[in-house]
Amino acid sequence: MTGTILIVEDEPAIAELIDVTLKRNGHHTLRASSVEEAIHLIDRALPNLALIDWMLPGASGIDLIKRIRSNKRTQSMPVIMLTAKAGEDDKLLGLYKGADDYITKPFSPRELVARIKAVLRRRAPQLTDDIVETNGLQVDPVTHRVTANGDALRMGPSEFRLLHFFMTHTERVYTRTQLLDQVWGDHVFVEERTVDVHIRRLRQALEKSGYDEHIQTVRGAGYRFSKS
Template identity: 45%
Template sequence: MAIRVLVVEDEEALSELLSYNLEKEGFTVTVAPDGEEALILVEESGPDIILLDWMLPNVSGLEIARQMRARVQTRDIPIIMLTARGAEEDRIRGLEIGADDYLTKPFSMSELLARMRAVLRRTRPTLAGDVATFGDIVLDRETRRLRRAGREVHLGPTEYRLLDVLMQRPGRVFSREQLLDRVWGNEVYVEIRTVDVHVGRLRKALNRRGDRDPIRTVRSAGYALDETYPG
């Protein structure tokens, strides 16, 4: 599943260049031209990594990073700050407020990609690699095979994508709307109850008699993978 990148950049030429090159590398890219829209998109789409300009209209990049690190739902999303401010004290300030890395403009795409992959390996190893694990569940993206406690589990394509999304952020509660967007795409109309049907199918495939159900249902909110959930 493609890694979702939120590019927060008010220079249109640069945001278009970043989008083009990142999409060519297989990332899914969303662009926010200012700080206010960025905060809305963070809540709505839950990006996997954010490329964040320091100097933005309305809300600065530093304030966005500060707000994200202050909230449980967004504090773990990795941030790479992009800025023309190259002084040492600026870099230190950006890192202290919550950025995972700091890249000074102008920069090369090869350096940016290397920094992104390094940050993802450190903060989201299940995204950076081809194998994701959660408890006794092992999902191999390269072969599209799933095992639980050593036994092979057969999933339909939709259940596979659904599990992949949940395994990318263990513990995070995904709303049904977010799962619709990530699993089916925002250009396809699917009734929201369809999510519940496919979660039921996923549970049936994963859980044999005596197995703990790793999928937690959060009333009026959505679903999450939770190691502490009793099932």
């Protein structure tokens, strides 16, 4: 559930430290030691977040962020910048340049994990482990359970992910394409209509508890989860 994090850092020791810290916290990791390598990895599979060192050989971290932000596919990927510089100006500059947050070296593993969690909570709540609840419908990513006023509902993995995404992104219409990207992952090639079928299956799973009402069709646009 906790997604893939790309580490762009050229100092092996630091990269390793970050790597193990993140893995211990249940994240998958990817490592790159240069901007080129990072771009290549991002190209193959969009990470859920990137940690980017400010100082890199060749093109700098700033350049990488610039590139990430200018590409439609990657522009919404959360980015945290790692920097040895502590000057106020630099901090402001770093944020200004498109990072979601920054961490000044040296940092503790605890701080790193906390920052990541904060950014993910804001930018990709479906990747956190928090229990989500709406009017008695509860989704628990840790136990991997859905309950309606206490009793368990059963559904397939895709329906679980779909519901979890909806419940962390309520009151907003998503097109089928957006749902495919967000719930199925980018780079997967399936028909848009497939979403309809899974919506159907999710509704069926929710039907007997009445929560299927929350999954609403928005004609010509897509689907929406509404709390009311």
